Amino acid sequence: MITHEDILKIAKLAKLSVKETEIEQLTKDMSEIIKFADTINTAVEDKDEEFDDINNIVNAYHEDEVIKSFDKEEILKNSESVGNGCFVVKKHVNRR
Amino acid sequence: MSWELVAGLETHIELSTKTKIFCQCTTEFGGEPNTHCCPVCIGLPGTLPKLNRAVVEYAVKAGLATNCRIRNISKMDRKNYVYPDLPKAYQISQYDKPLCEHGFITLSSEKNINITRIHIEEDAGKLIHERGDTYVDYNRGGVPLVEIVSEPDIRSIDEAMEYIEKLRLIMKYIGVSDVKMQEGSLRCDVNISVRKNGEDAYGTRTEIKNVNSLNFIAKAMEYEFNRQVDILESGEKIEQETRRYNSELNITEIMRGKEDADDYRYFRDPDLVTIYLSDEEIKKFKDDLPELPGKKYSRFVNEYGLPEADASLLIKYKNVAEYFEKACKNIKNKKTAANYILVQIFRRLATDSEKEEFNISIPPEYLNELVVLVEEKKINSSMARNVLEKMLDTGKPVKEFITDEDMKGIDEETLRKLCGKAVKANKSAAAQYLAGKEKALGAIIGYIMRETKGKADAALATEIVKKLIRQ
Numbered sequence: 001m002i003t004h005e006d007i008l009k010i011a012k013l014a015k016l017s018v019k020e021t022e023i024e025q026l027t028k029d030m031s032e033i034i035k036f037a038d039t040i041n042t043a044v045e046d047k048d049e050e051f052d053d054i055n056n057i058v059n060a061y062h063e064d065e066v067i068k069s070f071d072k073e074e075i076l077k078n079s080e081s082v083g084n085g086c087f088v089v090k091k092h093v094n095r096r
Numbered sequence: 097m098s099w100e101l102v103a104g105l106e107t108h109i110e111l112s113t114k115t116k117i118f119c120q121c122t123t124e125f126g127g128e129p130n131t132h133c134c135p136v137c138i139g140l141p142g143t144l145p146k147l148n149r150a151v152v153e154y155a156v157k158a159g160l161a162t163n164c165r166i167r168n169i170s171k172m173d174r175k176n177y178v179y180p181d182l183p184k185a186y187q188i189s190q191y192d193k194p195l196c197e198h199g200f201i202t203l204s205s206e207k208n209i210n211i212t213r214i215h216i217e218e219d220a221g222k223l224i225h226e227r228g229d230t231y232v233d234y235n236r237g238g239v240p241l242v243e244i245v246s247e248p249d250i251r252s253i254d255e256a257m258e259y260i261e262k263l264r265l266i267m268k269y270i271g272v273s274d275v276k277m278q279e280g281s282l283r284c285d286v287n288i289s290v291r292k293n294g295e296d297a298y299g300t301r302t303e304i305k306n307v308n309s310l311n312f313i314a315k316a317m318e319y320e321f322n323r324q325v326d327i328l329e330s331g332e333k334i335e336q337e338t339r340r341y342n343s344e345l346n347i348t349e350i351m352r353g354k355e356d357a358d359d360y361r362y363f364r365d366p367d368l369v370t371i372y373l374s375d376e377e378i379k380k381f382k383d384d385l386p387e388l389p390g391k392k393y394s395r396f397v398n399e400y401g402l403p404e405a406d407a408s409l410l411i412k413y414k415n416v417a418e419y420f421e422k423a424c425k426n427i428k429n430k431k432t433a434a435n436y437i438l439v440q441i442f443r444r445l446a447t448d449s450e451k452e453e454f455n456i457s458i459p460p461e462y463l464n465e466l467v468v469l470v471e472e473k474k475i476n477s478s479m480a481r482n483v484l485e486k487m488l489d490t491g492k493p494v495k496e497f498i499t500d501e502d503m504k505g506i507d508e509e510t511l512r513k514l515c516g517k518a519v520k521a522n523k524s525a526a527a528q529y530l531a532g533k534e535k536a537l538g539a540i541i542g543y544i545m546r547e548t549k550g551k552a553d554a555a556l557a558t559e560i561v562k563k564l565i566r567q
Contacts, residue, residue, distance in 0.1 A: 009359075013359055013361070057369045057370070058369055058370045058371070058372040059369065059370075059371065059372055060146055060147070060368075060369045061146065061147055061148065061149035061152070062115070062119070062120055062146040062147070062148055062149065063149060063150075064113050064114050064115050064148055064149060064150035065114065065115065065120065066114050066115050066120060066121070066122045067115075067120035067121070067134075069121045069122065069131060069132050069133055069134055070133060070134050070135070072128065072129075072130050072131050072133075075130050075133045075134075075138060075234075076130060083229070083231060084129065084231055085128055085129040085130055085131075085233075086129045086130065086224070086231035086232050086233050087130070087180075087231070087232040087234075088229050088230070088231055088232070089180045089229070089230050089232060090228065090229065090230065091225055091227075091228050091229055091230045
């Protein structure tokens, strides 16, 4: 069951502003969406519970040998703002 | 009222693989910003991460060395949070199937600190805040880490320090990390709460994030313990929150409260396939583990007969322990070799990191030759001390400084005559000794050592001189 609180929490995580008047409809819609997605649970599974990789592939590794990295210019070229060889973004304070 | 500290640690250790966890960029520390990067580790869309085989191997070794059970089937998950040090806006980590679980580390008190789990994950980039801007360097982004999570079994700062030291030493011995704290290759999150002595239930805990030196961890724990006790004693409640240690003010300060706690929305990373380890592979990793520091310590004490203090100093630095083992080969009294290292050689290595590197001019075989000569009584200990200094200065072997003549030593008859001469030459010292001043003998023995260029057996000379004076 989706509650009003769930909607507010999801909105906050998604950084969306939700109007009070929209909550009712969103709650209904979201419940429908979840119900639809739940259909998948009715599928018969013959897989090992632990082994949840749908492709049944295991252990795709790279060897521990260094390959030359990209040029700094190439790495930074899509950045809107660059300084001192770094990507420059607006200051986020003390998140972590 | 007395309070008990309850703490658990999440220890992040950087692995010393050559390449990053999901790409083949170098993990080398430093370098110009954004020069150890590629589209994978700066999180460009459409790139595909591929797990580093060595990361799995190193993490499994870390698990085996800390008595963990290794999962046969494991996987990688996405941990979502938005911050510029993480270009994909998620960190690839492990959630419900970590590589290693249920381990422990035994402290010197024989108490076990249980390890809940060890998982692998990628490190974040480095942020430099300057004025209104943040400069982002992704060289460290994607460097492999193990996170070692302990149970809340720690009851004192001393226990926390010993636990971290033990962990650090084990990682160094098994060669999975060089654990240089100054380069940030070991960092801790400290979970801490307090309760009245004798109580069973845990108190509300706070988490101090990302403390990066032993000293700071101790200080942060001390501050936080006192802060929580003060709050409880004044009748208020502890808030569950995330805090940070401010080393300039020596306080912990709030970062975020419970209501702002992250919702990481973990889910399986569909770009990375299942990690499968067979029992045979795990056994092979186990068989390949070198002798661990705890075991080496017991062997040094029980088999080599070293004093506990000497043994713990020798094992504290992996290179020193290895050097010692070679230097004391085929020697009956291992303590002699230990002494040369712990006294004379250590005197030349002032700092911890110098001892750790143990970069000295002579190979262990040279020290071994010297100790053999002492043991065979071909040279006496004061002569050996002098020779060792010369060897260390020049990097040359014993034979460069000692002739066959020297090794003959001085026969007892010659020594007896010389002692007589020495007593005559130092009459006042002899008189002082007779009057009860033991130290006065030093002048006489010094005379003998000078005359023989250090070849005389000082112990024997002392015995003879004492007899002569009393006569």
